Amino acid sequence: MKPKFKVIAGSIVAPKGFTTAGVCCDIKRLGTGKGSDKGRKRDLALLVSEVPATVAGMFTTNQVCAAPVKVCIERVKRGTARAVVMNSGNANACTGRQGMEDAREMVRFTERALNLPAGSVLAGSTGRIGVALPMDNIRAGILEAAVGLGSTARHADQAAEAIMTSDTRPKQIAVRFRLGGKEVRIGGICKGAGMIQPRMSADGKRPAAGPLHATMLCFITTDAAIEARTLQAALREATAQSFNRITVDGDTSTNDTVLVLANGLAGNKRFQILNSKFQIFQAALNHVCLELAGMIVRDGEGVSRCVTVRVHGAKSAADADGAARAVANSALVKTSWHGGDPNWGRIIDALGYSPATVVEEKVDVGYSAPGGGRILWSLRRGQPTRATFRQLCAAVAEKEFDLHVRLNLGNAGAVIYAADLTAEYVEFNKGDVTDPGSLGG
Amino acid sequence: MKPKFKVIAGSIVAPKGFTTAGVCCDIKRLGTGKGSDKGRKRDLALLVSEVPATVAGMFTTNQVCAAPVKVCIERVKRGTARAVVMNSGNANACTGRQGMEDAREMVRFTERALNLPAGSVLAGSTGRIGVALPMDNIRAGILEAAVGLGSTARHADQAAEAIMTSDTRPKQIAVRFRLGGKEVRIGGICKGAGMIQPRMSADGKRPAAGPLHATMLCFITTDAAIEARTLQAALREATAQSFNRITVDGDTSTNDTVLVLANGLAGNKRFQILNSKFQIFQAALNHVCLELAGMIVRDGEGVSRCVTVRVHGAKSAADADGAARAVANSALVKTSWHGGDPNWGRIIDALGYSPATVVEEKVDVGYSAPGGGRILWSLRRGQPTRATFRQLCAAVAEKEFDLHVRLNLGNAGAVIYAADLTAEYVEFNKGDVTDPGSLGG
Numbered sequence: 001m002k003p004k005f006k007v008i009a010g011s012i013v014a015p016k017g018f019t020t021a022g023v024c025c026d027i028k029r030l031g032t033g034k035g036s037d038k039g040r041k042r043d044l045a046l047l048v049s050e051v052p053a054t055v056a057g058m059f060t061t062n063q064v065c066a067a068p069v070k071v072c073i074e075r076v077k078r079g080t081a082r083a084v085v086m087n088s089g090n091a092n093a094c095t096g097r098q099g100m101e102d103a104r105e106m107v108r109f110t111e112r113a114l115n116l117p118a119g120s121v122l123a124g125s126t127g128r129i130g131v132a133l134p135m136d137n138i139r140a141g142i143l144e145a146a147v148g149l150g151s152t153a154r155h156a157d158q159a160a161e162a163i164m165t166s167d168t169r170p171k172q173i174a175v176r177f178r179l180g181g182k183e184v185r186i187g188g189i190c191k192g193a194g195m196i197q198p199r200m201s202a203d204g205k206r207p208a209a210g211p212l213h214a215t216m217l218c219f220i221t222t223d224a225a226i227e228a229r230t231l232q233a234a235l236r237e238a239t240a241q242s243f244n245r246i247t248v249d250g251d252t253s254t255n256d257t258v259l260v261l262a263n264g265l266a267g268n269k270r271f272q273i274l275n276s277k278f279q280i281f282q283a284a285l286n287h288v289c290l291e292l293a294g295m296i297v298r299d300g301e302g303v304s305r306c307v308t309v310r311v312h313g314a315k316s317a318a319d320a321d322g323a324a325r326a327v328a329n330s331a332l333v334k335t336s337w338h339g340g341d342p343n344w345g346r347i348i349d350a351l352g353y354s355p356a357t358v359v360e361e362k363v364d365v366g367y368s369a370p371g372g373g374r375i376l377w378s379l380r381r382g383q384p385t386r387a388t389f390r391q392l393c394a395a396v397a398e399k400e401f402d403l404h405v406r407l408n409l410g411n412a413g414a415v416i417y418a419a420d421l422t423a424e425y426v427e428f429n430k431g432d433v434t435d436p437g438s439l440g441g
Numbered sequence: 442m443k444p445k446f447k448v449i450a451g452s453i454v455a456p457k458g459f460t461t462a463g464v465c466c467d468i469k470r471l472g473t474g475k476g477s478d479k480g481r482k483r484d485l486a487l488l489v490s491e492v493p494a495t496v497a498g499m500f501t502t503n504q505v506c507a508a509p510v511k512v513c514i515e516r517v518k519r520g521t522a523r524a525v526v527m528n529s530g531n532a533n534a535c536t537g538r539q540g541m542e543d544a545r546e547m548v549r550f551t552e553r554a555l556n557l558p559a560g561s562v563l564a565g566s567t568g569r570i571g572v573a574l575p576m577d578n579i580r581a582g583i584l585e586a587a588v589g590l591g592s593t594a595r596h597a598d599q600a601a602e603a604i605m606t607s608d609t610r611p612k613q614i615a616v617r618f619r620l621g622g623k624e625v626r627i628g629g630i631c632k633g634a635g636m637i638q639p640r641m642s643a644d645g646k647r648p649a650a651g652p653l654h655a656t657m658l659c660f661i662t663t664d665a666a667i668e669a670r671t672l673q674a675a676l677r678e679a680t681a682q683s684f685n686r687i688t689v690d691g692d693t694s695t696n697d698t699v700l701v702l703a704n705g706l707a708g709n710k711r712f713q714i715l716n717s718k719f720q721i722f723q724a725a726l727n728h729v730c731l732e733l734a735g736m737i738v739r740d741g742e743g744v745s746r747c748v749t750v751r752v753h754g755a756k757s758a759a760d761a762d763g764a765a766r767a768v769a770n771s772a773l774v775k776t777s778w779h780g781g782d783p784n785w786g787r788i789i790d791a792l793g794y795s796p797a798t799v800v801e802e803k804v805d806v807g808y809s810a811p812g813g814g815r816i817l818w819s820l821r822r823g824q825p826t827r828a829t830f831r832q833l834c835a836a837v838a839e840k841e842f843d844l845h846v847r848l849n850l851g852n853a854g855a856v857i858y859a860a861d862l863t864a865e866y867v868e869f870n871k872g873d874v875t876d877p878g879s880l881g882g
Contacts, residue, residue: 064793064801094789094801096824129786130825195773195790249772251787252794331690331772331862332636332870339871345570346692348535349636352505353693360505360535383537384571421772423864429773430780 004177005284011172013151015185015223016265017050021148022158025141027089027134044141045162047219048083048114048149053261055081056232058200058239060256065204066093067103068123069257073204075122079228081261082120084219085110085142088163089127093254102133109139113146124257126165126191126215159189163217166193171295177284179277182268188288190218192296196248198256200239202232215253216243216296220288224281225264230273234282235260242289246417248300250329297417302424305337306400308370309416313407319356320414326354334421342392344378357409364406367395375404445618446725452613454592456626456664457706458491462589463599466582468530468575483603485582488660489524489555489590494702496522497673499641499680501697506645507534508544509564510698514645516563520669522702523561525660526551526583529604530568534695543574550580554587565698567606567632567656600630604658607634612736618725620718623709629729631659633737635870637689639697641680643673656694657684657737661729665722666705671714675723676701683730687858689741691770738858743866746778747841749811750857754848760797761855767795775862783833785819798850805847808836816845
């Protein structure tokens with residue numbers, strides 16, 4: 001089936017009626033303790049809809065949850081918003097009462113600067129943990145951004161830059177598609193790099209399934225007309241098959257946030273969940289989220305190889321997910337991926353200690369090109385196949401490949417988009433003890 | 442309280458009536474594909490009691506369980522044994538029916554070589570996964586070891602060497618103590634290095650608590666007279682506070698095994714569980730296991746720092762254990778330890794996504810010298826203390842330190858003996874794709 005949407009330029013300002021700006025207010029410089037003008041980087045952005053937008057959000061299920069996340073969870077419940085203020089360099093996490101006051105001041109100050117109604121601004125922060133937001137810088141940044149708002153691709157680039165932390169490049173996408181005779185657009189920006197295994201929910205509460213495991217931030221705009229509840233259902237589904245299926249290092253951040261603003265300026269007729277128009281919208285939103293999620297994995301700290309772990313034949317969805325995450329987060333499996341070593345012994349070991357039911361004599365393990373194609377099996381029914389070591393090495397030598405695991409015990413499956421573990425990751429994250437600014441996550 | 446035992450030389454042959462030998466039969470050389478005599482290393486050992494011994498064992502709970510482990514689980518149930526045959530270079534894991542036949546042949550061949558009754562020999566293997574045991578080498582090794590048995594410290598050294606894989610040094614200890622007027626000895630050897638987060642049980646079955654997470658092998662001898670059930674109870678307790686509380690890389694092996702042989706030659710009167718003599722024996726066995734477990738962590742692959750994570754004030758024992766393991770296995774926490782970076786943001790992040798109930802505003806995090814002393818708090822009730830960055834750096838600059846976490850929600854506690862994550866670990870484990878011998882775990 002041909003996708004019903006087309007990838008276009010403009011990211012978050014591709015949809016009608018949105019403006020943005022990304023500025024430098026020296027939050028990052030404070031973070032690094034560097035005093036000179038060299039290395040000044042954008043670290044605050046605004047994203048504004050010219051009319052009220054319906055809103056939906058997904059948030060970290062980490063019990064230690066940053067102040068801006070708490071503010072968003074409260075405000076998204078209202079169902080509408082006008083703008084988002086976002087910063088990098090400081091996560092405003094583990095900052096106690098002061099942190100909550102600062103997060104509220106950040107959104108209120110934005111409301112005043114943009115002359116928006118109370119309660120209509122959302123926030124997202126990423127960077128150091130445990131240090132109070134430098135509010136003078138934040139206020140100066142908001143004022144500068146408010147006068148710099150625009151809707152060119154350059155404006156979007158600068159906003160995407162302003163939310164980067166250890167990211168090496170900005171991450172953005174937009175698509176357009178037809179919906180009931182009208183042209184609709186969805187755009188998004190995101191950031192990732194480390195502390196990446198998002199498992200978000202709509203209210204920040206953990207599902208009964210148990211422990212959850214990035215700072216990732218993602219801000220999505222659309223000019224679709226869609227009710228808040230419908231938008232939330234679509235975002236939950238899109239997140240479930242994208243951001244909540246990636247892992248770089250298995251650490252779940254205190255700040256993970258995905259927000260969507262839908263301002264209705266495309267002029268389509270509102271649609272109900274599960275009708276054909278919803279499905280078109282869902283498919284486009286899924287594509288935006290999955291592409292952005294893929295960018296996060298590929299640009300993860302020190303990442304040299306991306307592996308899609310596809311588990312089939314598990315007894316239950318929880319088993320499939322647990323098996324895939326055990327493989328995707330195993331230090332030994334990840335280092336073998338880095339080395340281009342087709343080490344199935346470590347894979348079956350990880351399956352064996354995963355929470356999933358696994359029967360050694362039933363497990364198949366194989367490799368293919370990303371997204372499909374012929375599978376080269378290294379293990380069938382728990383036993384090595386005749387695939388040669390050279391053939392297997394060739395399969396895992398690619399920068400991206402799929403790992404197929406068949407448990408052959410049931411019908412449930414799961415996919416996890418994973419990364420390898422490299423010496424660069426370790427070197428990057430061991431910190432710089434000559435610099436207190438390296439404190440935090 | 443003064444310990445009631447004294448550390449002595451001789452390791453596994455310190456107790457009366459045990460002999461051992463460690464030889465080279467080229468299993469490791471096969472593993473590396475190297476044809477020359479250079480680098481020949483011991484890779485097979487025998488341990489023999491001159492009289493029947495009571496026996497107890499603890500085994501990996503990985504669902505993918507090596508053939509020698511299956512053989513041991515069957516045989517330990519009989520309660521008595523005479524000898525153990527052990528090899529490195531090949532784990533005999535994921536080797537199917539052939540693997541079971543080979544494991545049985547390995548113990549039967551040892552019985553014949555030593556002229557012991559059927560069913561009286563146990564086995565332990567470590568090394569490559571998924572490759573059939575080279576049985577000709579194994580048989581030749583058993584015959585050579587059988588004629589080389591002895592009870593000098595040199596014999597024990599050679600046995601300890603023969604079970605090494607990526608270990609950089611042999612690991613052994615012995616203690617002696619008085620028990621009812623008699624002198625009793627306990628000795629042990631072990632190996633570890635990578636794939637280290639043992640969570641063993643007596644029957645290899647998982648406890649209800651859920652997923653479990655090394656290859657470690659440990660062989661303990663004692664000349665105490667003790668019934669098999671009493672010995673099993675003592676070993677379960679000793680393992681619970683030692684081997685089952687360590688993690689190097691969070692990966693649980695297919696081969697983890699601890700065996701104890703007690704031959705009664707000390708001549709003490711047999712004792713019951715929980716009486717004072719049992720407690721003396723338990724304390725000595727605990728010491729042996731904890732010392733050996735510590736050696737495994739310190740010699741873990743690439744390890745530069747060892748950290749004892751002490752969680753207090755959890756709501757339940759499972760919460761305490763889950764919180765401690767989340768911190769101990771977090772890639773970001775482990776890399777910060779490597780860098781000597783007192784990054785509490787990553788610690789509280791890991792606590793927040795752990796399965797434990799955690800309330801940010803209640804968490805205390807601090808550091809002390811190993812085993813106690815003044816705690817330098819970096820976080821009290823979720824907020825940074827006045828400890829300076831320099832003070833905190835000094836606390837985590839030591840090669841070994843304790844990390845104290847107080848959740849302040851209940852009365853349960855847990856200790857995990859953990860290691861940092863280094864670029865050396867990654868380099869070592871990324872494998873050598875020019876060498877098929879690197880396949881396996």
